[in-house]
Amino acid sequence: xxxxxxxxxxxxxxxxxxxxxxxxxxxxxxxxxxxxxxxxxxxxxxxxxxxxxxxxxxxxxxxxxxxxxxxxxxxxxxxxxxxxxxxxxxxxxxxxxxxxxxxxxxxxxxxxxxxxxxxxxxxxxxxxxxxxxxxxxxxxxxxxxxxxxxxxxxxxxxxxxxxxxxxxxxxxxxxxxxxxxxxxxxxxxxxxxxxxxxxxxxxxxxxxxxxxxxxxxxxxxxxxxxxxxxxxxxxxxxxxxxxxxxxxxxxxxxxxxxxxxxxxxxxxxxxxxxxxxxxxxxxxxxxxxxxxxxx
Amino acid sequence: xxxxxxxxxxxxxxxxxxxxxxxxxxxxxxxxxxxxxxxxxxxxxxxxxxxxxxxxxxxxxxxxxxxxxxxxxxxxxxxxxxxxxxxxxxxxxxxxxxxxxxxxxxxxxxxxxxxxxxxxxxxxxxxxxxxxxxxxxxxxxxxxxxxxxxxxxxxxxxxxxxxxxxxxxxxxxxxxxxxxxxxxxxxxxxxxxxxxxxxxxxxxxxxxxxxxxxxxxxxxxxxxxxxxxxxxxxxxxxxxxxxxxxxxxxxxxxxxxxxxxxxxxxxxxxxxxxxxxxxxxxxxxxxxxxxxxxxxxxxxxxxxxxxxxxxxxxxxxxxxxxxxxxxxxxxxxxxxxxxxxxxxxxxxxxxxxxxxxxxxxxxxxxxxxxxxxxxxxxxxxxxxxxxxxxxxxxxxxxxxx
Numbered sequence: 001x002x003x004x005x006x007x008x009x010x011x012x013x014x015x016x017x018x019x020x021x022x023x024x025x026x027x028x029x030x031x032x033x034x035x036x037x038x039x040x041x042x043x044x045x046x047x048x049x050x051x052x053x054x055x056x057x058x059x060x061x062x063x064x065x066x067x068x069x070x071x072x073x074x075x076x077x078x079x080x081x082x083x084x085x086x087x088x089x090x091x092x093x094x095x096x097x098x099x100x101x102x103x104x105x106x107x108x109x110x111x112x113x114x115x116x117x118x119x120x121x122x123x124x125x126x127x128x129x130x131x132x133x134x135x136x137x138x139x140x141x142x143x144x145x146x147x148x149x150x151x152x153x154x155x156x157x158x159x160x161x162x163x164x165x166x167x168x169x170x171x172x173x174x175x176x177x178x179x180x181x182x183x184x185x186x187x188x189x190x191x192x193x194x195x196x197x198x199x200x201x202x203x204x205x206x207x208x209x210x211x212x213x214x215x216x217x218x219x220x221x222x223x224x225x226x227x228x229x230x231x232x233x234x235x236x237x238x239x240x241x242x243x244x245x246x247x248x249x250x251x252x253x254x255x256x257x258x259x260x261x262x263x264x265x266x267x268x269x270x271x272x273x274x275x276x277x278x279x280x281x282x283x284x285x286x287x288x289x290x291x292x293x294x295x
Numbered sequence: 296x297x298x299x300x301x302x303x304x305x306x307x308x309x310x311x312x313x314x315x316x317x318x319x320x321x322x323x324x325x326x327x328x329x330x331x332x333x334x335x336x337x338x339x340x341x342x343x344x345x346x347x348x349x350x351x352x353x354x355x356x357x358x359x360x361x362x363x364x365x366x367x368x369x370x371x372x373x374x375x376x377x378x379x380x381x382x383x384x385x386x387x388x389x390x391x392x393x394x395x396x397x398x399x400x401x402x403x404x405x406x407x408x409x410x411x412x413x414x415x416x417x418x419x420x421x422x423x424x425x426x427x428x429x430x431x432x433x434x435x436x437x438x439x440x441x442x443x444x445x446x447x448x449x450x451x452x453x454x455x456x457x458x459x460x461x462x463x464x465x466x467x468x469x470x471x472x473x474x475x476x477x478x479x480x481x482x483x484x485x486x487x488x489x490x491x492x493x494x495x496x497x498x499x500x501x502x503x504x505x506x507x508x509x510x511x512x513x514x515x516x517x518x519x520x521x522x523x524x525x526x527x528x529x530x531x532x533x534x535x536x537x538x539x540x541x542x543x544x545x546x547x548x549x550x551x552x553x554x555x556x557x558x559x560x561x562x563x564x565x566x567x568x569x570x571x572x573x574x575x576x577x578x579x580x581x582x583x584x585x586x587x588x589x590x591x592x593x594x595x596x597x598x599x600x601x602x603x604x605x606x607x608x609x610x611x612x613x614x615x616x617x618x619x620x621x622x623x624x625x626x627x628x629x630x631x632x633x634x635x636x637x638x639x640x641x642x643x644x645x646x647x648x649x650x651x652x653x654x655x656x657x658x659x660x661x662x663x664x665x666x667x668x669x670x671x672x673x674x675x676x677x678x679x680x681x682x683x684x685x686x687x688x689x690x691x692x693x694x695x696x
Contacts, residue, residue, distance in 0.1 A: 011510055018503050116331075123593070124335035126526055128558030131534065138536060144506065147534045219534060220499050221526045221556060225332060229499055264503040269466055271503075272495030 014144035015261045021150045023257020024157035025212055027250050029230065030237040031161055032208035034249035035168070037238070039181050039201045042092060042103040047234065048227025049111040050206045053080045054213025055222045056118060059129050069132040069218070076214045077207035084206030088199045096198075111228070118224035126221030153215050160211060161250045168246055177201065181244075236279040242292020252290060320619050321361040324606065325389040327379060327404065328419055330368035333497050333523035334396045336552045337596040338419045340366075342394045344589045345599045348582075349606035358614055365389065369400050371497075376400035377407060384411040390619050391416060391609060394602050398422035398469035408433045412621050416609060418601030421521070421548060422472040423684060426648040430691035433621060435628060437649045438601030439570050441469070443682040444547050445476035447568025447655050451675070452515050452545045453484040460545075461513035462491035463504050463528055465520035470496070473519040473547055489513045494520065501528045502535060509537055521548045526556050533561055550596045554670045559661040562670075570653050571597035571637055572671050578636035594668045600637045608633050608643070641679065646691040653682040 029051060036044045057076040061067035067075065087110065095102045131149045138147040168174040179187045180194050188194045213227075220226055241252030256275055263271040270277075282290060326346055328338035343366045350362045365387070369376035376395065383389035384407065392408060395401045396419025408415040409431040416435045417425060423442040425434060460481050464470040470493070478488045489511045492504045505528065508516045516537065518528050525546055532544055546553075549567040573583035573594040582603075586595045595603075612627035613619050633641040633649065641651040656671035664670065686694050 011506070014506050015503055018500075018506065021502075022500055119331060119335070123552075123556075124331065124333060124339070125337070125523060125552050125556040127556065128561060130558075130560065138534075145509075145536050145540075147536070149534065150502075219531065221523060221530065223333075223523065223556075225523075226499065229497065261503060265507070268504065269493050269495065272498070 009143070011143075011265065012262075015265045016258055017144065017146065017261075018150075019258040019261020019264075020254060021154055021257070022260060023254035024154050025216060025230070025253075026234055026237045026257055027161050027253025028157050028208055028212040028215075029234040030241065030249040030253045031164055031246065032205040032212075033234065033238050034241070034244055034246055035164070035208070036202055036205035038244040038246070039177060040088075040092065040096070040103075040198055041100060042107065042202075043100060043235075044202075044205065045104055045108040045231070046087070046111045046114070047107075047206075047209050048229075048231030049114040050080055050084065050209040050227070051213040051216070051230065052118065052224060052227035053083070053114065054210025055129070055217040055220075055226060056122070056213075056224075057210065058214040058217045059127050059222050062129065069214075073211070073214050077210040080210035080213075081203040081207030085199055085203040087206075088202040092202065093195070093199075111231075115224050115228060122224060124223060124225060126223030126226075129217040129222050131218040149218060153219075156215060157212075160208070161253075164208070165246050165250060233275055236275045238289075240275075240279050240282045240289055242289025245289065245291040245293075248289060248291025319359050319361060320613060320617075321363070322391070322610075322613060322619055323363045323365065323387070323389045324609075325380075325383045325387075325392045326364060326366040326394050326602065327369050327376060327383075327392050327400075328366075328394040328396050329371050330366070332371050334371065334419070334521070336556075336593070337522065337550045338394055338396045338598050338602075341586070341590050341593070341595060341599040342366075342418070342602040344586060345595065345603035346393055346606045348586065348589075349603045349610065353607055353610045355610055360610060360613055362610070369395070369397070371397045371400065373399045373403040377403045380404045380407045381411075384408075384413050390414065390621075393417075393606060394419045394598065396420055396598060397467075398424075398472060399467050401425060402429055402468060405429060405431055405434050414609065414621050414624060416602075416605035418605055419598045421469050423476055424468070424472055426644075426646045426689075426691060427684070428690040430646045430689075430693055432625060432647075432693060435605065435625075435643055435647045435649055437605045438597050439568075439653065440648075440683070441473040441476040442684045443570075443653050443677070444473060444568050445480045446682055447653050447677055448545050448547050448566055449477040449480040449517070450484065451566055451655055452543065453481050453486045457515035457543055457545070458484075458486035459513045460486060460488050460515045460517050461508045461511040462488070462517045462519050463501065463508060464491050464493050465496045465498075465524055466493040467496050469521065470494075470519045474517070477517055477519065477547055491519075494524070496520075496524065497522075498524055499527055500531070502531050504528075505532050505535055505537060509535070509540065509542065513542065515543045515545050517545045517547055519547050522550075522553065525549055526553055529557060529565070530561055550598070551594060551668070551670060552596050554658055555593075555668065559659060559664055559670065562658045563660045565658040566674065567656055567658070568653055568677075569597045569656060569671075570651060571595075571600040572654065572656060572673075574669065574671070575654075575673075582636055604633070604635045604638050605649075607635050644686065646686065646689055646694050648683055650679040650683060652679055653677040 058072040061072040135149040241248035263274040326343045391414035398420045401420030418438045423440040425436045464474045612624045616623040616627045638651045655675040
């Protein structure tokens with residue numbers, strides 16, 4: 001059997017596919033962050049907590065209300081999205097006119113509070129959530145065993161990411177949104193309700209995080225820290241892709257998943273840091289990020 | 296006014312003359328552990344509750360010992376843990392530090408305790424180095440260690456035909472120690488270690504590492520990790536059909552709280568080693584029920600049970616030594632036999648190793664479990680001298696050979 005860089009190609013393909021799966025989570029989460037940053041200019045540190053809330057709402061739906069995975073996939077983002085709308089209306093709106101830093105501090109504080117509340121009520125070691133019966137088992141691809149559920153994660157996240165991109169870049173609603181990003185005062189002068197647009201955008205970004213949370217529930221343990229561990233990596237993804245760039249967030253999310261997957265084969269010890277190394281290099285060479293416009 | 300002063304002076308005189316009160320010893324114990332991260336459920340506030348129960352059961356106040364308990368979160372970071380330990384010893388008058396899960400933090404606290412000549416009773420950490428090459432006259436390692444886990448789960452799996460191993464190792468002091476100790480057991484029993492992968496700690500996605508383990512064709516995949524890492528590895532191994540494909544998983548360190556988080560559907564059949572399980576006899580059941588009432592219904596882990604048992608023994612030693620002087624108390628702890636409702640009778644060895652039996656458990660099938668937290672059936676008992684490293688092989692400089 002021939003080898004590629006000292007690793008059998010079968011193993012390499014397998015790892016690349018796994019990287020793509022992890023990249024799916026990075027993509028959805030960084031997309032949400034990018035959308036929020038683009039319009040609100042807020043670095044939403046609550047994103048990880050909102051991802052965690054999505055997973056918890058799915059768990060609660062199943063265990064308290066008997067609502068299955070498929071319904072939760074729709075309900076959890078809506079429920080968590082509504083909490084996002086409330087946060088935007090009552091908190092973020094009030095500090096919209098001051099420095100970015102306050103938004104960051106506020107959302108970071110909120111994340112700590114939300115995680116603390118969940119930890120107090122549900123402990124830190126997590127809750128079990130079974131993979132839905134329709135998606136159990138897997139396919140033998142020859143070079144690896146692909147669990148059906150992981151395949152579904154890639155497909156679902158691709159659809160959601162591309163749909164979001166399409167709405168923002170190619171529809172009338174999206175054009176309002178982009179106009180409001182560019183010049184909110186002028187856009188409002190044309191009779192478009194910018195504050196409503198802002199609130200809904202934040203709600204939508206949060207709903208994306210919750211959607212990723214529901215996708216994650218059956219494969220990672222549903223625990224209060226699941227978002228805190230992930231959010232820092234996702235921020236690095238956004239920085240690499242370029243703050244506020246929609247396509248940048250999607251492409252960077254998937255490709256960094258791949259890079260991380262490869263690192264896990266060649267030098268597993270570095271797999272937790274490789275993304276930050278890339279971030280440092282990108283910041284040195286292209287400070288606005290790979291897809292970002294220089295301010 | 297004059298009368299008041301006179302009365303006060305008399306009272307003060309009486310106080311000083313009273314023999315019972317002259318012996319009053321006040322002890323300050325610090326419970327240092329993970330209160331917010333992946334080990335918070337198996338140690339955390341539960342360990343503080345366990346320490347309080349020990350003070351209550353010892354009736355410390357009646358014996359002229361005043362005990363104050365403080366606690367802090369070391370966030371599984373050695374730097375954070377060291378700073379807290381130093382502050383406790385230097386400024387806050389803490390006499391002993393209990394628990395300290397996460398071996399990297401435990402090794403740091405072990406060193407600081409030695410420098411400051413205080414007492415450290417470790418329950419949460421696993422590395423057998425605490426009583427091996429890093430042993431200290433000021434440390435007792437109470438509940439379990441990587442050597443015992445390796446003997447228990449590693450020995451049982453190898454005997455059952457699992458003679459080739461691949462490790463998923465958490466990349467820090469604990470994982471390395473557990474991999475080393477288990478490899479020794481496997482090789483000694485005639486097995487082979489085919490490889491290992493060091494996974495960043497803490498991690499969430501283990502699928503890539505599991506695939507490498509699968510490709511190694513080893514009969515047993517040893518999980519040299521703990522807490523959330525173990526939970527995610529087992530969950531994802533199920534998803535990738537690793538167990539269905541004929542390879543066995545060895546959870547080298549699995550706590551009852553982990554099984555609770557996994558659910559029996561996923562965890563069933565796992566073989567694991569612990570020194571304590573709540574449902575072993577009437578005494579453990581009675582104590583665990585008291586504990587659960589204070590801990591939101593959650594049963595104790597062996598780490599929390601160890602904090603109780605260690606605190607109790609420390610207080611006995613203080614009573615016997617009539618002082619809280621570290622050297623005197625350590626000498627009494629090693630001299631007096633240990634005895635408590637949770638671990639039964641035992642001893643503390645010269646190297647600081649607390650000796651008691653370990654148990655091999657198997658996780659029940661969902662159909663066998665009759666009540667919440669009814670998770671284990673006992674498979675075998677490992678006598679203390681088989682479970683822990685014999686003194687003759689010890690690397691500890693305190694042991695005279």
